Amino acid sequence: MTLKPGMYFMSGNEAIAEGAIMAGCRFFAGYPITPSSEIAERLAKRLPQVGGIFIQMEDELASMITIIGASWGGLKAMTATSGPGFSLMQENLGFAVMTETPVVVVDVQRGSPSTGLPTLIGQGDIMQAKWGSHGPYEIIALSPSTVQECFDFAIKAFNLAEKYRVPVIVLMDERISHLYEKVVVPPKEKLILVERKRPKSRENFLPYKAEEDLIPPMPPVGEGYHFHITGLTHDERGYPKIDAETHEKLVRRLSDKIRIHADEIIHIDEIMMDDAEIAIVAFGSVVRPARYAIKYARKKGIKVGLIKLSTIWPFPDKMFQKYADRIKAFVVAEINYGQISREVKRCVGDRAKVHLVPKMGGAIHTPEEILNAILEVK
Amino acid sequence: MPYKFVQEHVWDKYLKKDRLPHIWCPGCGLGTALSAFLMGIELAKIDLDKLVVVSGIGCAGRAAGYLNVDTFHTTHGRPIPFAIGLKLARPDLHVVVFSGDGDLATIGGNHLIHAARRNHDILVICSNNFNYGMTGGQVGATTPENAITTTTPYGNLENPFDLPYLVTAAGAVYVARWTSLHVRRLAKSIAEALQLKGFRFIEVLSQCPTVYGRRNNMPTGLDMLKFFKENCVIKNYAHPKDVEIKPGKKIIIGKFIDKTEEKLSFEDKVWNLIKKLERGK
Numbered sequence: 001m002t003l004k005p006g007m008y009f010m011s012g013n014e015a016i017a018e019g020a021i022m023a024g025c026r027f028f029a030g031y032p033i034t035p036s037s038e039i040a041e042r043l044a045k046r047l048p049q050v051g052g053i054f055i056q057m058e059d060e061l062a063s064m065i066t067i068i069g070a071s072w073g074g075l076k077a078m079t080a081t082s083g084p085g086f087s088l089m090q091e092n093l094g095f096a097v098m099t100e101t102p103v104v105v106v107d108v109q110r111g112s113p114s115t116g117l118p119t120l121i122g123q124g125d126i127m128q129a130k131w132g133s134h135g136p137y138e139i140i141a142l143s144p145s146t147v148q149e150c151f152d153f154a155i156k157a158f159n160l161a162e163k164y165r166v167p168v169i170v171l172m173d174e175r176i177s178h179l180y181e182k183v184v185v186p187p188k189e190k191l192i193l194v195e196r197k198r199p200k201s202r203e204n205f206l207p208y209k210a211e212e213d214l215i216p217p218m219p220p221v222g223e224g225y226h227f228h229i230t231g232l233t234h235d236e237r238g239y240p241k242i243d244a245e246t247h248e249k250l251v252r253r254l255s256d257k258i259r260i261h262a263d264e265i266i267h268i269d270e271i272m273m274d275d276a277e278i279a280i281v282a283f284g285s286v287v288r289p290a291r292y293a294i295k296y297a298r299k300k301g302i303k304v305g306l307i308k309l310s311t312i313w314p315f316p317d318k319m320f321q322k323y324a325d326r327i328k329a330f331v332v333a334e335i336n337y338g339q340i341s342r343e344v345k346r347c348v349g350d351r352a353k354v355h356l357v358p359k360m361g362g363a364i365h366t367p368e369e370i371l372n373a374i375l376e377v378k
Numbered sequence: 379m380p381y382k383f384v385q386e387h388v389w390d391k392y393l394k395k396d397r398l399p400h401i402w403c404p405g406c407g408l409g410t411a412l413s414a415f416l417m418g419i420e421l422a423k424i425d426l427d428k429l430v431v432v433s434g435i436g437c438a439g440r441a442a443g444y445l446n447v448d449t450f451h452t453t454h455g456r457p458i459p460f461a462i463g464l465k466l467a468r469p470d471l472h473v474v475v476f477s478g479d480g481d482l483a484t485i486g487g488n489h490l491i492h493a494a495r496r497n498h499d500i501l502v503i504c505s506n507n508f509n510y511g512m513t514g515g516q517v518g519a520t521t522p523e524n525a526i527t528t529t530t531p532y533g534n535l536e537n538p539f540d541l542p543y544l545v546t547a548a549g550a551v552y553v554a555r556w557t558s559l560h561v562r563r564l565a566k567s568i569a570e571a572l573q574l575k576g577f578r579f580i581e582v583l584s585q586c587p588t589v590y591g592r593r594n595n596m597p598t599g600l601d602m603l604k605f606f607k608e609n610c611v612i613k614n615y616a617h618p619k620d621v622e623i624k625p626g627k628k629i630i631i632g633k634f635i636d637k638t639e640e641k642l643s644f645e646d647k648v649w650n651l652i653k654k655l656e657r658g659k
Contacts (some may be wrong), residue, residue, distance in 0.1 A: 002482070025465060027463070027466070029463060030461075032558045048648075048651050048652050048655050049655055051652055051656065052652075053466050053467070053648055053652075054461070054649075055384050055644075056493040057459065057492075058489065059488060061455075061456060061489075062462075062488075063454060063457035063458070063459075065452060065456040065460045066459040066460065066463035067463060068452075068460060068463065069432075069450075069459065069460035069461060069462065069463025069464040069465075069467070070463035070464065070466060070467040071463075072416050072450065072463075072464055072467075073463060073465075073466070073468040074467055075467045077463070077467075091453055092456065095452065095453050102444040102617065119472065131478065138479070163539040165515025171628060183472045196423075215643075218576050220473065221430060221448050221464065221468060222427060222428055222430065222448065222468055222470065222471045225447055226426070226427075226446050226447055226448060226449075227449070228394065228397075228442070228443050228450075228451070229449070229450045229451065230443065230450075230451035231451065231452065231453055232451065237396075239396075239397060239443070240443065240451075298497055
């Protein structure tokens with residue numbers, strides 16, 4: 001059974017698993033890795049109860065391609081990992097992009113690079129989520145900052161994956177994944193669940209002929225379509241075609257189908273921004289100390305607001321451009337040495353100051369650290 | 379009645395005709411191996427709508443794309459885990475992996491042994507041409523000792539995998555080895571395996587005159603087929619530990635293992651569990 005509506009007390013990892021089940025996820029393939037393992041453990045128990053399939057694979061390469069196979073088999077499918085495993089998934093993540101396969105990948109970020117800090121927080125996979133696989137492409141990435149959001153964003157991730165036929169990354173961090181909080185599970189009838197669009201008929205069907213929204217309907221396997229799916233550059237028939245024209249058309253469309261829908265996809269919380277002169281930019285766990293820092297700053301009479309990035313990719317360029325002339329400084333607090341801050345800089349150029357408050361990982365910012373940064377740019 | 383040319387080839391219904399001609403070199407064994415696969419499908423009377431073929435990367439990796447069924451050309455080394463996901467989601471379909479030795483046993487070797495261990499209900503047809511053909515003839519995990527390849531210019535210093543032994547040890551329930559010369563036996567074996575359950579593995583020794591044979595005193599496809607003819611010995615149920623391919627030794631071919639009745643596939647176990655939990659509600 002999916003969870004009954006009501007109030008629950010659970011961890012971020014458990015909320016991701018329950019949200020996924022609520023979204024209709026019926027397939028999980030993964031490989032154990034700290035700090036994501038509780039997602040697999042919860043789903044190993046829960047998926048068979050709802051008629052779903054759990055399999056622990058031999059590595060993350062297999063996990064990623066197995067969920068792609070399951071998705072083509074008609075199931076909503078996901079995997080969960082952390083940085084080292086996420087690195088191993090990148091090639092097949094690109095395969096999902098190229099073949100337009102809806103899948104959800106949860107990356108619980110830990111201190112990095114390399115084995116880094118397995119049990120402690122990091123936020124260093126922001127750019128990897130966007131650029132980790134080879135080649136030009138667009139992808140969707142969400143970042144929850146509460147356990148409730150872990151639940152909600154898991155559902156949202158599946159909806160976006162199904163709608164746009166693209167892998168969706170849920171960029172968690174260790175602190176949120178292990179945090180226990182209240183989760184309100186809404187009644188089923190209040191949920192909006194999206195299913196991939198299917199072709200209307202087999203007659204003259206071309207698997208990669210996109211509709212007006214640039215998204216092609218996804219053919220079901222085993223029903224006589226006799227389609228061919230390849231990671232090679234392919235034409236509308238899905239057949240390999242190795243030339244610049246076909247490549248230009250295909251790869252442009254793969255990115256454009258996300259770009260033209262950016263406004264629909266992007267969700268940003270703008271908190272106390274109406275009169276703000278300084279904006280803190282934060283996501284994941286860092287949203288919490290950021291909120292405290294704002295409270296202290298406001299007490300001192302400094303007008304500070306918060307831009308909380310719930311969607312990381314596609315990046316909310318428009319929103320930052322909107323604020324660029326009004327906001328004196330963007331204080332970007334992230335647990336890495338400057339990833340989101342580069343994006344903010346790209347959007348606002350020289351129109352506003354972009355001040356990075358970095359942390360290499362293992363600990364979250366204290367409110368004081370963010371407050372001091374505010375005082376510095378004031 | 380005037381004489382009428384037959385326009386349709388007997389295998390046409392199995393092929394995506396608009397994908398032909400294929401990319402394989404003259405003299406290559408892959409066309410023969412693929413024909414034997416088609417023959418196997420026909421003998422086993424498999425519904426083409428319910429057959430899915432998955433390939434990886436490499437010359438053999440292109441095989442899936444020519445077949446008139448739902449086909450997937452995946453990433454290098456990963457057709458087996460892709461097939462596992464698909465088969466778990468759709469237990470009603472026949473899922474076949476058709477790929478090469480480099481793809482399945484070298485870069486994808488880990489998936490091969492684990493799929494055999496878990497006894498996934500898929501048939502793996504592994505064309506073994508002893509080297510990496512598509513990239514120009516480099517050494518692989520199946521290249522015989524001392525063989526010359528572009529990356530073993532002084533002869534291969536490595537020891538090759540004995541694939542039937544490897545997958546048997548890992549748990550495969552059906553294991554056979556044939557060559558592109560033993561077409562009918564291969565086709566029959568494929569037909570038989572298609573109708574069984576569990577992890578089934580058929581190795582097809584296949585000639586690659588262009589980049590392998592040429593460097594190893596077998597410059598044409600015919601030379602390599604002659605080599606198979608003179609050196610292969612059929613020994614059904616030979617123990618896989620005795621079938622290693624070694625320079626100067628006979629090549630043992632045949633059906634080595636058939637114990638598909640002995641254990642349930644992973645897919646059966648998963649779906650049994652789901653049914654059991656459903657009943658318990």
